[in-house]
Amino acid sequence: MLWLEKAARRVAYSIVAATAAIAFAGQSAQAEEKVVKVYNWSDYIDPTILTDFTKETGIKVVYDVFDSNEVLETKLLAGGSGYDVVVPTASFLSRQIKAGVFQKLDKAKIPNLKYIWPEIYERIAKYDPGNEYAVNWMWGTTGVGYNEAKIKERMADAPVTSLDMIFKPEIAAKFKDCGIYMLDSPEDIIPVVLNYLGLDPNTTKQEDFDKAEAVLLKIRPYIKKFHSSEYINALANGDACMALGWSGDILQAASRATEAKNGQVIKYNIPKEGTQMWFDMMAIPADAKDVDAALTFINYLNRPEVMAKASNFIQYANGNLGSQKFIDESVLKNPAVYPDPETMKKLFVHLTWDNKTQRVVTRMWTKITTGQ
Template structure:
C-alpha cells in the first residue's frame, strides 16, 4: 500500500478550469482509483493526486505553508502538529451528510489529536502489530502464541527467526511507545530509566533484524523473504492477499499484540491556505459515504470509522478481530500522542544510537 513511488491520477479526458481542480496529497495507492473516477464524473472536479512516502514529508509540507494542496491525509501526530501550528482550516462536521454515522468512540480517540474534532474527518484507522509468516515462524518456534511481542523482543525467540528475516518499521515514535508499553511503562514516558530500558530492549533486537524500513516488508512478507515484521495491519493484509495470489505454500497473518499497541488514524484535512477548499469539502463528503468507505476497507484492509459502512464491508474483514478489534482488545490500545520537542529529540537520539548500528 505505502509504496515508494509517486503517481498522478489525471482521469478526466477534457481540460478543466483551475477552479475545478482539486490538489490532493496522500500516501500512494491509498484511494481506490474507481472512487476517484466516480467523484470526477459526478462533480466535474479534476483530481490531481500527489504522494508522500513518510509522515515527515507531509508534516514539513504543511508547516512550510503555501503547499498548493486542497486536501491532505495526516496521521494522528502530524494532525496534532498541524493544528498547533495553525496550518489547517477548521471544518464543520454538520455539513457532511454522513458524519453522524461515524463511531463516537473512535471520534473520541481521534479527539486526542483534534480536540472536539474541529479540523479533520477520519479516513481509516488501525493498529501496529505483527505481520507473520505462520509456517516459517512455527517451524522455528513451535506452537507458541503469535499475538505477543515476545516474538520480537525476547532474544531467545527473535534470534531463532533471524535466518527467515525480521523487520521493524522505521518509525521511532511509534516503536519506542510500543516498547515502553511492553516493558510496563507509560507509552509516552520520558524519564531516563524507562528510556534506558527501551534502549537495552532494542539493542537486543537489533542484531537479528534484516532491515528497518517502511514499505519493503509488504512484498517481502508476500514472497517469503521475511517471516516477521512489526508493521501496520493493512500492510500485513496486503501482504497476505499477495501471498495468496502468488499461490505461496504459507499463510501471512496479522496479530495485534496482547500486551497492547498503538491505534492510529489517517484523517482528511484542509490546509489553511488551500486554493480550492470547497472542492476539498466535496471530496470529504463523497469519501464519508458508507459505500465508498466500505470500498476503501475491502481494497486496503484498513478499518474505517463509519458504523453505516459495516454491513457493506466484506464479512471476513469485519469478523477479523485484528482489523476490527473487540472491546477487550480496544481497551489495551493507546492513541498516538504528540510529544514535546525535547521528548521527540530524546527518542530520535535513542533510535539513532541503536538502529544506526544496523
C-alpha cells in the first residue's frame, strides 16, 4: 500500500482545494460555504479539475483517496461515511445498491448526461438497472503490463498480446527473476482466468473454480507479489518486469518511467483472449449531507471538456461520448485505452458474487496467495 505517497497526495489535494476556497471566499462570502466531500481512487484525477470546479461554482472540494474497493465498501457499510460522492467499481456498486447504501440520482440536475456513451451505459445497466444510481467516471480493462526490454532479453518471441505470458507456467518461469506482480483481488483475476480457459466468467460452479485454481497454483511460484497498487511503482522503476493489472495503472507506470528517464519502457496490451472490463462509478450515499453539491460536482465532471481533461491526465477511457472530440489523439487512438470495436466484443463484464460464492472464492484466493 502506498500509504505514504497517498497521504502526501491527500495533503496536496487539500492544500489545492483550500487555496482555491480561500481565493474565492470573497466571491461566495455572502452565501454559506458549500462543500462537496469526494472519496475516489488514488492517482485518479487531474487536481486542476478540482480547483477549476471551485473557481466556477464556489463549492469547496474535500478530496480523499482509497486504493481498494474493500476499504471503501467497509466505510459505506458501517454507515455515516460523511462523503457526498464516492467511486466504487460497478461490481461492488451493485451489491451496495442492494444494501441500501446509495440514493437514486435526480437526473434533472445532471443535464450533462446527454453526452453519455450508450454502449457503455448498456453494459453498466447489468450492475445498476436503468442506470438509476450511478454515473460512470472511468472504465478500463485488466491485462498484462510489461517491461519491453526485460521481456525481450529473456524471451525474444514472448507472446505479449496473450495471457499465455502469465498463465502458462513454462513462459511465466522465464520471468520469475525479473519480478511478476498480480492484483491482490480475486474479483479481477478469477474471471479473467475463467475466460482464458474458455469457461463462463460468471460461473458459480465449483468445478470451474477448481480449474481456475489449478492454473494459478501452477504459476504461483513465479509470482513475486500479489498487491493492487505497488506494481505501478515497481514497473516504473524496474523492480517488476510484468504485472497483471489495471490498464490505466500500467499506462501511468509507463508515463512515470518516461518522466524519470530511467530507460524503462512499459507497455500494456489487452489480451487477445479477451478480458474483464470494469467501470468505476460515481454515486451519492443515502446519507450524503449536501446532495445538491454532489449533483453539481457530477454534472461538472460530465461536461465533455472536463471529462476529456480527466482522461488525458490519467489515461483511462470514460463513458462520455461527447468528450471524445477533446481527447488527445495519443489517448483516443491508443487501442489499450479505447479498444477497437473488434476487441470490444471480446471484453466481458463480471457480475457480483453472492455471499456464499464470495466466501468460496476468497478462501481459494488465500490458498493461492499464501499456500494455505
